[in-house]
Amino acid sequence: MQDYDPGAFPPFAVTVDLAVFTVREGRLHVLLVERGEDPFKGAWALPGGFVRPRESAGQAARRELAEETGLSGETVADLHLEQLRTYSDPDRDPRMRVVSVAYTALLPDLPEPRGGGDAAQAQWTPLTAAVLLAFDHDRILADAHDRIGAKLEYTCxxxxxxxxxxxxxxxxxxxxxxxxxxxxxxxxxxKVLTTPGFVEAVEGPPRRTGGRGKPAALYRAGTASALHPPLLRPEGRHA
Amino acid sequence: MQDYDPGAFPPFAVTVDLAVFTVREGRLHVLLVERGEDPFKGAWALPGGFVRPRESAGQAARRELAEETGLSGETVADLHLEQLRTYSDPDRDPRMRVVSVAYTALLPDLPEPRGGGDAAQAQWTPLTAAVLLAFDHDRILADAHDRIGAKLEYTCxxxxxxxxxxxxxxxxxxxxxxxxxxxxxxxxxxKVLTTPGFVEAVEGPPRRTGGRGKPAALYRAGTASALHPPLLRPEGRHA
DNA sequence: CTCCTTAATAGTCATGTTGACTATAAAGGT
DNA sequence: ACCTTTATAGTCAACATGACTATTAAGGAG
Structure with missing residues (x-):
């Protein structure tokens, strides 16, 4: 950390990219924006943007998420945002040296995002259709999917x-x-009910279902964050 | 990613920091270097340094590790380096805006590092004694310790x-x-022996032990990378 | 208003894994 | 020879899991 003069070479830009997931109609969806500028103009990409001089990457991620989805500030302030990893290949952006810190967020099914901010438009896309994204976003998205799959095993x-x-x-x-x-x-x-703190029962009548079948009891998230022992997925279909 | 002109504000420097662990004399040790320059001159810090213009953060981490430990290039090329997370608080470096990508590595007990590179000296320090480090390295080190503890549960x-x-x-x-x-x-x-691919037996006589007791059979690392089911630590003493 | 379908909930049982132990084997030291 | 030390083998109960079957409570069709 001592021998390099940071002024001696072209500097880095730092961005955040967001892999925001939701479950809709029984399929996993991810929030994508259409790029309005070159490079990759017209291509789909993960939402994101530059980190500003006086904010942390996590703050930038929340700000960009609010800007590009139109979610209220409180909603974005509350939700679970998790740093995924940082992508730093020298050639990942054709314009200049850009290092990107990727974040993952999980949302309940929400109204369609109003493609605010700078994104030409933003929309939920089934994960299976989210391919050929700009930059290295295919890779980021695949890493994010792997990560949340693993996290479901040992967290709430x-x-x-x-x-x-x-x-x-x-x-x-x-x-x-x-x-x-x-x-x-x-x-x-x-498994869910015997794990302390995973969920807690909600008093009162079951929700209006609209569908057939016996109405289900309602629960809300408990206070635990980790699952002990974990809820392992069937078969060693791990990484 | 569209509305910000990267030339419009002071740029970022990008560094890597390394939390390198080993087990020595039954205690967990971490590799620290003594800073030879301000800020934090004379303080202990995690090894690390600036990412160069044409290398990725991972490449920079390997290069710095080789420079500051004197390990051979092949050794460093082979070993398991894992990205921990990125630290981006705007004030984490008093000189300028520095974003640091932290990596973790695990080494067998090795000869003392020859404090090469720019570090005034480098040495293995018991984790319990590794406090009051420069920058936010106390936090990075704590995160790294948490991470490897968790990783031991479900990986080899x-x-x-x-x-x-x-x-x-x-x-x-x-x-x-x-x-x-x-x-x-x-x-x-x-648990270890019934987990396929965790370890494999080495043929031949047991190693000269020098100590008392029945000589133990030798094993080498197997081909598996994940543990199914995991080897959970006792008590829910998780995060 | 009955029967059928659907989905939620309750319970059973065999298997597999884990934690707490006891027992034996093979080395060095006195 | 004995004792100590460490490795290895094996036992047993508690617990968690996977694969099932049974019952309950709703809506819809005749």
Missing amino acids: LATSFCPPEFTLGELQQVYETVWGVDLDRPNFRR | LATSFCPPEFTLGELQQVYETVWGVDLDRPNFRR
Whole structure:
């Protein structure tokens, strides 16, 4: 840290990129924006932008998320944002040297984003259709998907995908959607209910379902953050 | 990523910092260097340095590690280096805006580093004595310790702390040292040996031990990278 | 208003993994 | 020879899991 004069070579730009996921119609969706400028003008990309001189990368990530989704400041302030990793290949941006800190966020299914900010438009895209993104965003997105799949195993993060009150069926669908597997309903239920602090029951009548079948009881996220022991996905289909 | 002119504000410097661990005499040690320049001249710090214009952060981390430890290029090329996270608080360096990508590495017990490179000196320090470091390195070090503790649970990473051939007792001591707990020896043995690909037996006579007791069989790291199911540490003493 | 379908919830049972132990084997030291 | 030390083998109960079956409570079709 001592022998290099930072003024002796062209400086770096630092950006944040966001992999924001939601579960919609039983499929995993990711928030994408259409680029309005070169390079990659017209291509789809992860939302993100430059870190400003007096903010941290985490602050920049929240700011960009609010700008590009139109979510209220409080909503964005509350939600779970997690640093994924940093991408620093010298050629990842054709214009200049850009190092990007990637973040992941999990949202409940929300109204369509109003493509605010600078993005030409922003929209939820099924993960399967999110390919050929700008820069190295395909790679970032794949890393983010791997990460949240692993995190579901040993954290309570799945509740972040759900509205404040949710049924165990909805929670199970989060796992099934992210992992791409089917889980046994009674076993899933047993595991969730016997893990202290994962969920807590909501008093009162079940939610108006609209659908067929016995109405499900409502739960909200508990106070625990880690799962002990973890909820492992079937088969060693790990990394 | 569109509305900000990168030339419109002072640029960022990008550095790497390394939390390099080893197990020595039953205690976890971390590699520290003494700073030869202001700021924090004379203080201890994690090894690291500026990322050069044409290298990635990962390449910079390997280069710095080789420079400051005197390890051979091949050794450094082979070893497991893992990106921890990026630290970007605007005030983390009093001189200028510096964003640092932190990496973690695990080494077997090695000869004392020859404080090469720019570091006034480099040396292994017991983790308990590694406090009041320069910049935000106390925080980075704490994060790194948390991370490797968690990684030991569900990966085969512990073998990185061991020489090419090792006994199960040595492997167990890695777990006990990093987690700060005592493990039951027969149970640990059963878990390691029944996990496919964690370790494989080495043919031939046991190593000259020098010590008392029955000589232990030798093993080397297997081909697996993940542990299924994980080797959970006792008590929910997680995060 | 009954029967059928659907989904939630309750429970069973065999298997697998873990934690806490006890027992034996093979080395060095006195 | 004995004692100490460490490695290795094996036992057993508690717990968690995977694969099931059964019951309950809703909506919809005749």
